[in-house]
Amino acid sequence: MLLENKVALITGSGRGIGREIALKMASEGASIVIADIDEKTMAEALAEVQAKGVKAMSVKMDISDNAGVKEAVDKILAEFGRIDILVNNAAIFRQAPFLEMTLQQWQQTCDINLTGLYNVTSAVAPCMVANGKGAIISIASVDAFQGCLNYSHYAMTKAGVVGLSRTLAQELGPHNVRVNAIAPGIMLTEMTRDRVEANKEAYLARVPIGRIGVPEDIANAALFLASDLASYITGQVIHVNGGMYFG
Template identity: 40%
Template structure:
């Protein structure tokens, strides 16, 4: 496993699920980790877990729906650790409903958190990466950003938007030693997918050639790789981690 010793990572939505698994994997590889989400108590538990395993982590309150909060969290993390060179834009929400019934508020909430929040936080942290002449931006998109999904027009638009954002940022920042990539998870068993009923779960599994749901560790392994020097020649890529559900 490539070492991330000497690097600092900020992971959004690190209190649970995929974000938590990414934070733990990056810390295991030697990075110091800024854990960011709304629930500071849950973040502190993850920080304690990382510290108990010999790693370094610190919790920072962050609400991606608030520009003020995003700027404050970025500033606090850089002040605490000296710099942040790895950014994992993981946090995301769903507000699923069919297009005909979708309220403007459902659309705005998902686009604001998933897409605008990622834009603002990335913007707030690129100067730290530019100073280091090294950086890794990893955006957690979704298979539905590539395929579309009935009932998820807002969510799929936000996740497809992240792919365009990733590729543009990759082109803009390549000369600075900064890469930007997206990871597109398929069906991963977390709180987000626990709302699916048995019928929906079966239907989902039927579309997965590897015939199992993914785990948050499957995603964390891809993120850790993209954050490492082993991935230094990969930028603007969308890495599908979906058991073959969609082959781009």
């Protein structure tokens, strides 16, 4: 088991890629914290993780709420005593062509996708530093590297995830805390289902491996980065995209 005796907090793990990461890490023996803004999906994910026989809890968390995140992290520390693995996965993806975008739309995406990362990481990193170890994995996107038509705010936040991860790798490395990012390509989840189904042939033509990605593809990379197999890997972006973009 790759993650025995580790505690993993995964944001946005009620559904999609986050839920799959939680299940994968549970399969490798980690204790799991399901964190999401949506209580219904969170309860379903918690039940699935518990069925794997590991310790698990759920905490409702809006990652854009700084005080609420701190309270949630305190609850986790009261229950588990530490957090060894943080997966910054929660994000939103809302269409807004730049010429029509309102400041409110721009800010909402920044508040969740970027400031959300600050809120959660700044609440969790001190406990990793105190323990002298930790692994932080943040989910970026291929869109950070190639842009995303009609989602400029989203692409901008995902580029920010990369810059933050590379910088934190330098600041937290001396404390034995590794910080990496994963850049998924086109994955089939509820976030992208309509878009993927409407453009399937065009997408497939761009993916040398010849299939649309599934959440498990990302979960496998997250498991590797969280485990001691990656103990000399920090400040990196792993592109998991079937060869669509060789960045």
